[in-house]
Structures are given as structure tokens and as C-alpha cells.
Amino acid sequence: MTESRNPRPAADDRDDFLSLDELQARQDAKLAALGRRLAHSPQWQAHFAAAGASPLDLKDRASLAALPLLEKSHLRNLYPYPLLTVPLEQVVRFCATSGTTGLPVLFGFTLKDWEHTLVRQLARIYRTVGVRPGDRVYQGYGYGLWVGGSSMDEALKAYGAVNFPVGPGRGELMVQWLKDHRHTVTTMSPLWLMTLIQQARKAGIDPRRDWALRLGIFGGQSVSATFRNEMEALMPEGFMAHNIYGTTEAGGPVLGISCPHSHGEDEMHLVNDDSVLTEVLEPQTLRPVAPGEVGEIVITTLDKEASPVLRWRTRDLVRRSAHPYRCACGRHAFARIGRIIGRSDDMLKVRGVLVYPSQIEDVIAGVEGLAKDAWQIYIDNERSGLDHMEVAIERVAGSACASDDLAREVRSRLKARLGLSCEVRCHEDGTLPRYEAKATRVLRRSKETLNPTP
Ligand SMILES: [Zn+2]
Structure with missing residues (x-):
């Protein structure tokens, strides 16, 4: 850990309850620093110049709105290492988007990105849902180039959880292991848990009685509240299915997570907004939407050293909460959004x-x-x-x-x-x-x- 004041990310919750003023001051300072950093990169200079701007125009949140958005086509044109911004030798690992069309796009992580920034971001996700050090975690996200599984491994280790890095699949084994090892937390696709529940019942195992899962952190797929409620009813008493949201471009599954209070309304907090700034913009006019309205999530990474993004269009559509800054959990600076309701391409x-x-x-x-x-x-x-x-x-x-x-x-x-x-x-x-x-x-x-x- 590079930061000595934060030896145990599980316990360090001092920033989870920032005021909105503190958060915005932090965002402004980090945006100015990002502009100065991008000014050293020829690729970024060219990207800004194409819009008649310079990285040094980035001074704060107000100046951000006038700067160019980043699209997939920009990244594809800069193959193989788009907007890397650090020497390749400083990259400790690459992750890639799924690449359903064309070649996958690679995003680099420096040692600090991977072992410090990402770990701190995911620790905040874990604290928000109530993961505890010592929790037995059935890690079901995939590995390889996908950021899901490997990022969880790194962060769970730092957090002090007991990780079972199973990855996807192995259903027959897992319905038994969930009973024998008493896993308390799982990270996976919600559709997979539903499959496991059905498999367990066929094997004579009743998840409600025989499993010990208390929390699910469900990503990769957004499901309806009805589906989630049905799933929770089949699980042990008190089991809570939390939606997590993130993207490779953001640096991992770090953008959104529901808290025990927002869970009932199917809403997530943008819980790392001091580290990955999120705008919610109307997809055609690209103006910020009002609370309660639907817009596209656009992100700017504030801390990432390798492969930072500025105003990246995720194409994910979300409804801003009607009351984004009021939650009983006390995370008043970290606005609430609904679950991901689709892609702007699919609208x-x-x-x-x-x-x-x-x-x-x-x-x-x-x-x-x-x-x-x-x-x-x-x-x-x-x-x-x-x-x-x-x-x-x-x-x-x-x-x-x-x-x-x-x-x-x-x-x-x-x-x-x-x-x-x-x-x-x-x-x-x-x-x-x-x-x-x-x-x-x-x-x-x-x-x-x-x-x-x-
Ligand atoms: Zn909350």
C-alpha cells in the first residue's frame, strides 16, 4: 500500500460521508491536475485540438462541460494502446472490454492504479453493502482480460475477506460448497444465482435453509426489481441482492452500488464520485438531466494513471434519482441513480x-x-x-x-x-x-x- 495512513481499507470510511461541498472541491482540484497531466500526452493533445481545445482548458467542473466527449471510434483509431499516457513499462496489467464487435480495446493499470486506487474504490463498495473482514466470498465473476474477477481478487485480499475465486460455472460443485463452506457473500451475475438456486433444489438442497449467503453483489447484467425480489425470497432470511455498476473504461466495477437504504427503491449510489466523476447527460443534447430524468452516463477518471478517460460515453442509460442527495445511510455527497435501464444505442x-x-x-x-x-x-x-x-x-x-x-x-x-x-x-x-x-x-x-x- 503506497499510502501509509490507509493500511486497512476495510476500516477507513472517513471519506464515505463527505459533504457535497467537500466532494466538489476535491473533484475541481483533481480535474485541474488531470488537465495538466493530459497536456503531456500527444494523443490527448490531438484529441483536444480536434475540438479546438487544449488539456489546459480543463480547470474544474464548470470547464469540463465544454470539452470533447470520448467515443469508441476515438479509441479504435489509436490502436493498440489508446490514450495510455504512461510508458508501457509502467503498466502492470491490461484489462479489455468484451469486444463484441471488432478487436477488444486495452486499458492499462499502473501498480498504483491496481493496488491502491482500485482497492480503495472497491473497499468503499464493500463497506456500502456491509461486507466484513473475514466474510467468506464466493467470487463468481470471470477472469482473463475482463476486469471483474481479477479486480475483486485484489480488493478482497486487501479488505481481509476470505476469497474463494471460483469464477463462472461449476454449478454442481457450488450448490454443495455454498452449503459446506458457509459462504456469506457472493459476487456474480444475478442470472447465475437463479440457475444455482434451481440446481440446488434438484440436488435436494434448499438454499433458504442450507446456505448462509447474506449479501450478493450482482453485476454484468441489470435485472428487474421483480426478478430480484423473487430471487431474495428463495434465499436465506435477510439476504440482500445489491446491484453493482462499473465499466472497464472506469477502471473496474467501481461506479455504483446500492446501500441497504437505497436497495428498496432499486437505486445505487455513485459511491466513488471523488475518484471517477460521473455526468448524466441527455443523449441527444448532451445537457445534464434533472433529478428523476433519464440520461446517459458519461465518466471521467480522476485518479487513474494509465489509460485515463475524459467524458467517456458509456452509452448506459439511467434514471437519476428524484432525490439524489438524500439517503438515510448518510452518503449525502454520492448521488443516487436508478439501475441501468438500457443502452442509448438500444433506445x-x-x-x-x-x-x-x-x-x-x-x-x-x-x-x-x-x-x-x-x-x-x-x-x-x-x-x-x-x-x-x-x-x-x-x-x-x-x-x-x-x-x-x-x-x-x-x-x-x-x-x-x-x-x-x-x-x-x-x-x-x-x-x-x-x-x-x-x-x-x-x-x-x-x-x-x-x-x-x-
Ligand atoms: Zn444510501
């Missing part, structure tokens, strides 16, 4: 009505007899210019309801929720695509073939 305008895939997910999650993890939106572009939307759902095997009834029910709920009539087709169990990481819920088909094209 649909169907016959003039704005539709977010998450609204459709909410409807599907509320109907008994449907697979919660398998559904799809197909958009057909018709010549008239009006989009035609079809929602594909899946009936779980053994459901008491007929496919036609399920389709009719979803159609009428969608009509009530969106004010939009759309076609709903119900398929049999196992027909629709499953996604291991981020799901692609919206598929566009051309009129000629009507074949789904991702």
Missing part, C-alpha cells in the same frame, strides 16, 4: 413512442410462466418509416398457461405500460438466445428476409 422510437428495453423486461418479469432470462425485441424497418416491433417471449416448460394466453397477457400489459400495440410471440422453452455476459435484447431484421441480424 427505440417506435411510432413516436420512446421505448427502453428495460420496460419490456419489467413486464415480462411480472408474468408468471415466462422465462425471465430469455426474451428478445425484433425491429422491422418498414418502408413507411414506422417501426414495427415484435416482442419474443418464452414459456417455461411445465407452465400451467398456454402460449397464446401468455402472449395475450404480455400484449395487454405492454399496451398499458407503453401506450403502444405491438406483436408478441410466445416460443417454447429453450428456443430464444441466451447470453452469458451482456445480453443483446434488440435485434433488427430487414423486411426482405425477416432473419434476425445482431
